[in-house]
Amino acid sequence: MLIAIVLVIIAIGSVVFHIWSPWWFTPLASNWGSLDNAIVITFWITGVVYVALILFMAYCLYKYRYKKERRADYEPENSKLEWTLSILTALGVVGLLTPGLIAWADFVTVPKNAIEVEVLGKQWDWSYRLPGKDGKLGKSSVALINDDNPFGIDPKDPNGKDDVLIESDDLHLQLDQPVKMLLRSQDVLHDFYVPQFRAKMDLVPGMITFFWMTPTRAGTFDVLCAELCGVGHHAMRGTVIVDAKGAYDKWLSGQETFAALYPNTAKVKQAAKDAPASAPVRQASQDKPILTASESTQSLRVQ
Amino acid sequence: MSEGLLDETQVIPPAELEEVDLYHAHSFWTKYVFSQDAKIIAIQYSGTAITIGLVGLVLSWLMRLQLGFPDTFSFIDADTYYQHVTMHGMIMVIYLLTALFLGGFGNYLIPLMVGARDMVFPYMNMLSYWVYLLAVLILTASFFVPGGPTGAGWTLYPPQAILEGTPGVEWGIILMLVSLVVFIIGFTMGGLNYVVTVLQSRSRGMTLMRMPLTVWGIFTATILALLAFPALFVAGVMMLLDRLIGTSFFMPEIIQGGELLSTTNGSPLLFQHLFWFFGHPEVYIVALPAFGVVSDIISVHARKNIFGYRMMVWAIVAIGGLSFVVWAHHMYVSGMNPYFGFFFATTTLIIAVPTALKMYNWVLTLWKGNIQLTIPMLFCVAFILTFLNGGITGLFLGNVAVDIPLSDTLFVVAHFHMVMGIAPVLVIFAAVYHWFPKMSGRMLNEGWGQFHFWITFIGSYLIYFPMHYLGFVGVPRRYFEIGETSFIPPSATTLNEFITIVVLIVGVAQIVFIINIIASIWTGKPAGDNPWNATTLEWQTATTPPGHGNFGDELPVTYRWAYAYSVPGVEDDFVPQNLAPGDVKRSDGGQ
Numbered sequence: 001m002l003i004a005i006v007l008v009i010i011a012i013g014s015v016v017f018h019i020w021s022p023w024w025f026t027p028l029a030s031n032w033g034s035l036d037n038a039i040v041i042t043f044w045i046t047g048v049v050y051v052a053l054i055l056f057m058a059y060c061l062y063k064y065r066y067k068k069e070r071r072a073d074y075e076p077e078n079s080k081l082e083w084t085l086s087i088l089t090a091l092g093v094v095g096l097l098t099p100g101l102i103a104w105a106d107f108v109t110v111p112k113n114a115i116e117v118e119v120l121g122k123q124w125d126w127s128y129r130l131p132g133k134d135g136k137l138g139k140s141s142v143a144l145i146n147d148d149n150p151f152g153i154d155p156k157d158p159n160g161k162d163d164v165l166i167e168s169d170d171l172h173l174q175l176d177q178p179v180k181m182l183l184r185s186q187d188v189l190h191d192f193y194v195p196q197f198r199a200k201m202d203l204v205p206g207m208i209t210f211f212w213m214t215p216t217r218a219g220t221f222d223v224l225c226a227e228l229c230g231v232g233h234h235a236m237r238g239t240v241i242v243d244a245k246g247a248y249d250k251w252l253s254g255q256e257t258f259a260a261l262y263p264n265t266a267k268v269k270q271a272a273k274d275a276p277a278s279a280p281v282r283q284a285s286q287d288k289p290i291l292t293a294s295e296s297t298q299s300l301r302v303q
Numbered sequence: 304m305s306e307g308l309l310d311e312t313q314v315i316p317p318a319e320l321e322e323v324d325l326y327h328a329h330s331f332w333t334k335y336v337f338s339q340d341a342k343i344i345a346i347q348y349s350g351t352a353i354t355i356g357l358v359g360l361v362l363s364w365l366m367r368l369q370l371g372f373p374d375t376f377s378f379i380d381a382d383t384y385y386q387h388v389t390m391h392g393m394i395m396v397i398y399l400l401t402a403l404f405l406g407g408f409g410n411y412l413i414p415l416m417v418g419a420r421d422m423v424f425p426y427m428n429m430l431s432y433w434v435y436l437l438a439v440l441i442l443t444a445s446f447f448v449p450g451g452p453t454g455a456g457w458t459l460y461p462p463q464a465i466l467e468g469t470p471g472v473e474w475g476i477i478l479m480l481v482s483l484v485v486f487i488i489g490f491t492m493g494g495l496n497y498v499v500t501v502l503q504s505r506s507r508g509m510t511l512m513r514m515p516l517t518v519w520g521i522f523t524a525t526i527l528a529l530l531a532f533p534a535l536f537v538a539g540v541m542m543l544l545d546r547l548i549g550t551s552f553f554m555p556e557i558i559q560g561g562e563l564l565s566t567t568n569g570s571p572l573l574f575q576h577l578f579w580f581f582g583h584p585e586v587y588i589v590a591l592p593a594f595g596v597v598s599d600i601i602s603v604h605a606r607k608n609i610f611g612y613r614m615m616v617w618a619i620v621a622i623g624g625l626s627f628v629v630w631a632h633h634m635y636v637s638g639m640n641p642y643f644g645f646f647f648a649t650t651t652l653i654i655a656v657p658t659a660l661k662m663y664n665w666v667l668t669l670w671k672g673n674i675q676l677t678i679p680m681l682f683c684v685a686f687i688l689t690f691l692n693g694g695i696t697g698l699f700l701g702n703v704a705v706d707i708p709l710s711d712t713l714f715v716v717a718h719f720h721m722v723m724g725i726a727p728v729l730v731i732f733a734a735v736y737h738w739f740p741k742m743s744g745r746m747l748n749e750g751w752g753q754f755h756f757w758i759t760f761i762g763s764y765l766i767y768f769p770m771h772y773l774g775f776v777g778v779p780r781r782y783f784e785i786g787e788t789s790f791i792p793p794s795a796t797t798l799n800e801f802i803t804i805v806v807l808i809v810g811v812a813q814i815v816f817i818i819n820i821i822a823s824i825w826t827g828k829p830a831g832d833n834p835w836n837a838t839t840l841e842w843q844t845a846t847t848p849p850g851h852g853n854f855g856d857e858l859p860v861t862y863r864w865a866y867a868y869s870v871p872g873v874e875d876d877f878v879p880q881n882l883a884p885g886d887v888k889r890s891d892g893g894q
């Protein structure tokens with residue numbers, strides 16, 4: 001008896017809580033409204049099942065509570081009922097999956113006009129790299145990272161020279177400009193997470209991962225790390241500032257390029273050509289040029 | 304569907320196997336310590352699992368203290384917090400739930416329910432427990448080594464798990480991996496036993512489709528475990544090699560502290576695939592036995608046959624099979640090829656169909672039943688609710704596009720606690736209240752049981768239901784402290800305090816349960832052989848608690864399925880599986 005009442009209270013209470021609790025998504029700031037929609041559809045479909053099943057269970061517990069003189073029904077199977085329920089459930093699942101997969105198809109298709117922005121994670125802060133005038137990021141490798149080349153940009157790749165390096169936790173993005181976020185880590189897993197953008201993705205050392213989005217609301221947003229990365233995990237914070245075009249351009253023009261910040265490193269290509277013997281560059285398998293830390297510091301610091 | 308009806312009780316001819324001789328122990332040591340009796344082994348497994356589970360519980364209090372009241376407790380810093388998270392998660396999933404459901408319930412119930420004298424390989428069964436105990440001791444030792452236990456998260460993702468910056472890289476992670484490997488060795492000995500016993504030593508007439516669902520659940524879960532644990536085993540060994548002799552299975556080029564490490568070209572994602580190839584089936588390794596137990600308990604206490612038995616069996620088997628092709632739903636944000644998302648979202652949502660059917664069938668078993676609201680029944684109702692809730696949030700997280708915003712937030716924490724934390728624990732409580740009378744010959748105290756039930760049920764729902772909404776807000780999981788974060792409102796802090804207080808209340812209430820068990824062993828109401836009027840074989844033993852060999856002089860013969868409750872035309876509202884058709888008292892005068 002009591003349990004039936006409590007179940008009814010839970011069913012109603014869940015709905016009331018859902019509607020009136022102060023906790024809900026942060027206001028959206030990207031194009032990923034389709035993810036929010038998929039969630040809302042999921043809420044509707046599953047919410048109906050949730051309430052219906054709890055209320056039905058409460059009804060059974062009340063209606064069929066033990067009476068000495070009564071006997072339970074004996075009906076081992078009822079294939080019609082079982083099939084009906086299977087088909088309804090399958091339909092529900094299709095209803096959930098369809099909006100989900102449609103949104104996902106969008107998520108995996110990066111638009112042509114997206115500009116690339118690189119996020120580099122390390123224990124426990126963020127830095128960023130933007131392509132320069134050529135619109136292309138230079139090749140990079142973790143093995144090339146050192147004090148004079150914090151992003152491990154391959155000095156032999158001309159595309160890298162004009163890359164804009166942002167060695168602070170603040171990244172600016174341009175309003176309504178689609179971006180492909182390229183994610184790199186130099187040590188352990190991290191995850192670039194801005195709740196208002198909805199999208200998130202792990203940074204995995206040894207590979208470049210990505211997601212894309214279009215910032216649709218100007219403002220300042222917290223960046224959090226969402227993949228456990230050691231004791232500083234909770235403190236690995238950053239900021240993304242979404243600006244309208246003018247403000248964005250102004251900010252961008254104040255940022256320095258690889259060539260300007262680390263002229264000695266960026267120039268190494270010529271140096272290597274002039275004096276090949278002094279640049280012991282081992283070619284590793286695949287296309288990653290590998291230098292040991294000490295070799296690279298030496299070779300890059302000659303001249 | 305004539306199983307259970309009286310006119311079709313054909314006797315299946317005797318099996319060809321002779322009775323096996325059991326080793327009859329004589330000394331205290333061989334009877335109760337190095338025992339080969341599955342029932343004693345079951346109690347040893349359960350006792351050890353619950354003891355280490357209590358450690359896991361205390362760790363969860365410490366975490367909740369920190370989350371509810373940050374900056375208050377000087378004995379919790381970021382290092383210890385992450386160590387608590389890790390040890391809590393691993394203890395609960397592997398050393399408590401897996402060990403308790405398979406080693407505990409499996410050992411106690413399989414031989415009794417299929418009408419066998421013992422497990423097929425009693426000696427190996429004994430070894431299984433001692434190896435498990437060794438694994439637990441190795442795990443426990445990691446609390447006492449320099450650097451403490453690992454703080455890598457229960458998922459132990461490399462590279463972080465074996466690098467500086469994570470607590471316990473010195474010894475903790477090594478002991479954790481060794482302990483897991485040892486656990487798997489021990490489990491394999493027991494697991495083979497459970498499977499072979501079900502296949503080989505069922506009593507006469509106990510066809511597979513007459514087995515109680517508890518046995519089906521444990522049987523299928525064990526097969527899953529035998530297929531899934533090897534993935535964890537190799538992953539563990541490979542990571543040990545990475546950590547100890549400098550291989551690079553999971554380690555790419557890494558710069559740490561300005562130094563390029565000597566690792567090269569390994570794949571962190573490979574570990575994640577191996578881990579979740581084990582990790583997802585692991586959810587069902589815990590859930591399937593729980594499903595089985597719930598089905599049986601509901602049927603007994605609703606005095607009604609389980610609805611759609613064959614469907615329930617096939618659903619268990621289908622879920623078991625499908626659970627091997629959904630693992631990467633834990634990796635939607637891992638950076639794996641995003642096109643995998645289509646495949647894994649689809650398989651994951653397909654698995655929801657058989658799962659939902661089980662849910663319907665439980666509720667339909669209540670429908671038109673004659674429901675006794677005993678403590679085991681109440682816990683089963685609570686299980687249905689929490690599992691419904693957790694199953695539904697699983698539909699969110701399985702659907703790749705919906706998962707992206709929610710992944711790695713408190714929504715996930717709330718989800719998996721509902722579905723594989725609270726739900727199975729409620730089933731364990733139901734099972735203890737249900738089977739304790741058989742194990743001890745005495746009933747547990749009903750009043751204390753009510754108190755324990757209501758606090759635990761309402762409390763856990765209050766802890767985890769609102770927590771989903773913190774996930775919607777975007778509060779990330781595995782955070783030592785939230786600190787200043789502009790999108791998290793102050794009300795979230797209030798909610799966190801509330802949750803912590805409820806956790807402590809629920810935690811303290813468990814003392815009542817433990818006292819109830821200990822006190823009832825001596826002072827409980829005598830239970831008799833079959834206090835619930837149940838049909839299955841474990842209630843038909845000659846003595847209670849059953850002695851070594853389970854069934855006295857003669858093994859029972861099974862004439863019908865396990866769910867002959869309220870059969871029309873029969874006087875009693877239950878017909879034991881082993882009651883010969885001629886002995887069934889008919890109320891309609893017929894024979």
Ligand code: HEM
Nearest residue numbers: 363366388392395396456457458716723724780781782806
């Ligand atoms: C009422 C009892 C319990 C409480 C209060 C509790 C509390 C917690 C808390 C606070 C966390 C950390 C969440 C975070 O990452 O921010 C956690 C993690 C976890 N819990 Fe529990 N828990 C309980 C029972 C269980 C049970 C029975 C299981 C068994 C499946 C379980 C499995 C886990 C797992 C797997 C994790 C993840 C650990 C990780 O992130 O590495 N918990 N729990």
Ligand SMILES: [Cu+2]
Nearest residue numbers: 190225229236
């Ligand atoms: Cu991080």
Ligand SMILES: [Cu+2]
Nearest residue numbers: 583586630633
């Ligand atoms: Cu899974």
